[in-house]
Amino acid sequence: xxxxxxxxxxxxxxxxxxxxxxxxxxxxxxxxxxxxxxxxxxxxxxxxxxxxxxxxxxxxxxxxxxxxxxxxxxxxxxxxxxxxxxxxxxxxxxxxxxxxxxxxxxxxxxxxxxxxxxxxxxxxxxxxxxxxxxxxxxxxxxxxxxxxxxxxxxxxxxxxxxxxxxxxxxxxxxxxxxxxxxxxxxxxxxxxxxxxxxxxxxxxxxxxxxxxxxxxxxxxxxxxxxxxxxxxxxxxxx
Amino acid sequence: xxxxxxxxxxxxxxxxxxxxxxxxxxxxxxxxxxxxxxxxxxxxxxxxxxxxxxxxxxxxxxxxxxxxxxxxxxxxxxxxxxxxxxxxxxxxxxxxxxxxxxxxxxxxxxxxxxxxxxxxxxxxxxxxxxxxxxxxxxxxxxxxxxxxxxxxxxxxxxxxxxxxxxxxxxxxxxxxxxxxxxxxxxxxxxxxxxxxxxxxxxxxxxxxxxxxxxxxxxxxxxxxxxxxxxxxxxxxxxxxxxxxxxxxxxxxxxxxxxxxxxxxxxxxxxxxxxxxxxxxxxxxxxxxxxxxxxxxxxxxxxxxxxxxxxxxxxxxxxxxxxxxxxxxxxxxx
Numbered sequence: 001x002x003x004x005x006x007x008x009x010x011x012x013x014x015x016x017x018x019x020x021x022x023x024x025x026x027x028x029x030x031x032x033x034x035x036x037x038x039x040x041x042x043x044x045x046x047x048x049x050x051x052x053x054x055x056x057x058x059x060x061x062x063x064x065x066x067x068x069x070x071x072x073x074x075x076x077x078x079x080x081x082x083x084x085x086x087x088x089x090x091x092x093x094x095x096x097x098x099x100x101x102x103x104x105x106x107x108x109x110x111x112x113x114x115x116x117x118x119x120x121x122x123x124x125x126x127x128x129x130x131x132x133x134x135x136x137x138x139x140x141x142x143x144x145x146x147x148x149x150x151x152x153x154x155x156x157x158x159x160x161x162x163x164x165x166x167x168x169x170x171x172x173x174x175x176x177x178x179x180x181x182x183x184x185x186x187x188x189x190x191x192x193x194x195x196x197x198x199x200x201x202x203x204x205x206x207x208x209x210x211x212x213x214x215x216x217x218x219x220x221x222x223x224x225x226x227x228x229x230x231x232x233x234x235x236x237x238x
Numbered sequence: 239x240x241x242x243x244x245x246x247x248x249x250x251x252x253x254x255x256x257x258x259x260x261x262x263x264x265x266x267x268x269x270x271x272x273x274x275x276x277x278x279x280x281x282x283x284x285x286x287x288x289x290x291x292x293x294x295x296x297x298x299x300x301x302x303x304x305x306x307x308x309x310x311x312x313x314x315x316x317x318x319x320x321x322x323x324x325x326x327x328x329x330x331x332x333x334x335x336x337x338x339x340x341x342x343x344x345x346x347x348x349x350x351x352x353x354x355x356x357x358x359x360x361x362x363x364x365x366x367x368x369x370x371x372x373x374x375x376x377x378x379x380x381x382x383x384x385x386x387x388x389x390x391x392x393x394x395x396x397x398x399x400x401x402x403x404x405x406x407x408x409x410x411x412x413x414x415x416x417x418x419x420x421x422x423x424x425x426x427x428x429x430x431x432x433x434x435x436x437x438x439x440x441x442x443x444x445x446x447x448x449x450x451x452x453x454x455x456x457x458x459x460x461x462x463x464x465x466x467x468x469x470x471x472x473x474x475x476x477x478x479x480x481x482x483x484x485x486x487x488x489x490x491x492x493x494x495x496x497x498x499x500x501x502x503x504x505x506x507x508x509x510x511x512x513x514x515x516x517x518x519x520x521x522x523x524x525x526x527x528x529x530x531x532x533x534x535x536x537x538x539x540x541x542x543x544x545x546x547x548x549x550x551x552x553x554x555x556x557x558x559x560x561x562x563x564x565x566x567x568x569x570x571x
Contacts, residue, residue, distance in 0.1 A: 050443065076445035084443070090436035092501075101433045104426045105445040113426070146440075153444060 287506030302359030310464025381478030499552025
């Protein structure tokens with residue numbers, strides 16, 4: 001059994017099957033890309049895992065304990081943290097304070113939280129901008145800030161929801177570098193992207209979902225040759 | 239723990255020290271009773287603002303803080319009138335009762351989001367007022383007089399001959415609440431409240447239990463407000479729904495905090511000075527009939543704040559500080 005396991009997870013909105021019988025496993029320190037066309041149910045899957053939605057059926061295990069339908073705050077405290085498609089920065093505080101909020105997940109002491117936050121900012125390369133108001137930073141920095149914030153919570157697994165979309169190629173490159181560095185911390189990663197070129201080089205494994213169902217799961221090279229995957233991205237050759 | 243109550247930067251420490259000396263010496267220099275009364279009002283509103291501020295910093299808008307104010311006053315005073323319980327003890331009992339009421343109210347009402355919560359708090363205060371008006375035991379609409387003491391006594395919380403002891407008591411209460419809220423805003427809890435205000439989803443994803451935080455905030459807020467209610471009752475020695483369960487009290491608590499600067503420790507005291515002084519100036523120069531004018535000026539102040547300075551007076555300072563830091567960072571590059 002891996003670090004994290006999803007078993008037959010379903011999420012229905014009325015008749016719409018947004019996530020349908022998805023199951024997969026994540027091992028410790030593994031980087032897994034989760035890809036699929038728009039509306040495939042990637043973000044819904046994230047929301048189910050992190051407690052923002054209640055799963056219709058199915059089970060989720062983390063470190064061999066069931067975490068299905070726990071509240072998102074307790075899931076975060078257990079060690080699964082996520083970022084959002086829209087960064088959702090705390091705009092009423094500066095960059096450092098944003099990260100301190102994350103660090104407070106494991107400590108009650110402001111000094112210790114600040115130290116942890118500075119570590120996380122160092123790691124993500126935002127240390128120069130720690131005193132900036134979070135209104136003043138670019139989208140790329142905002143996305144990195146949300147990664148720093150999540151790192152400060154001392155997670156064992158991070159779910160990145162399109163951390164690199166909307167960035168210029170140059171910004172995306174440095175973002176990929178940072179994310180690659182996370183591997184050295186032995187933190188598992190699930191990366192949602194719909195741009196294949198970003199996910200393929202950094203992932204150990206790629207999971208492809210389409211209309212809520214898992215259609216492929218394997219090493220990037222193998223998946224990119226999968227007929228069904230090519231069909232869903234390029235359209236079928238009926 | 240004790241150290242972190244006194245987290246202030248150098249400028250703040252100096253202002254605090256000078257302010258304390260000034261306000262302690264003030265009643266010995268001014269013999270004008272009205273001026274003392276004015277200072278009491280300012281500190282009363284400032285403390286109410288501090289109370290509102292704690293909840294407000296989480297982005298929760300309460301328009302019914304008079305509910306806690308009134309229940310605090312009525313509980314302690316009724317204990318005094320009917321059971322002869324010392325008002326100090328009554329104050330503590332009222333505060334504890336309000337702590338639990340705050341938690342219950344929070345648990346019930348925080349299912350409602352935003353404006354719906356605000357509306358519900360108005361309803362809560364109005365219900366309390368209607369109950370009190372129609373309840374003869376607690377004086378109904380006419381109200382109740384508190385038993386008068388013959389002479390000044392700290393233990394009975396009554397000073398018929400002078401306002402100065404009241405001034406020092408409210409100053410003490412204000413200082414305690416000020417330090418408590420400073421402690422809160424420099425602690426995990428305060429950071430969490432601000433995070434909840436900025437983005438509830440992000441807050442949840444970072445392990446913040448939103449409801450729990452809000453419930454604690456409203457409970458603390460209710461305790462402050464309750465203590466102010468008891469103080470006011472002992473100050474005017476007359477209990478009536480028209481003094482303690484009025485929408486104006488809720489409004490004052492809100493305005494003091496918003497004008498001064500939401501989520502800042504210093505905001506409410508600045509807001510209280512501005513609002514009380516403007517209203518008193520209008521009353522002095524235009525007289526009793528000019529009373530509506532100060533309300534109009536409040537309206538204008540609120541509009542100006544909302545349009546030009548949504549972060550309140552303290553926001554000006556914070557913005558400046560950020561600018562300086564920004565320049566420093568730029569220069570270093």
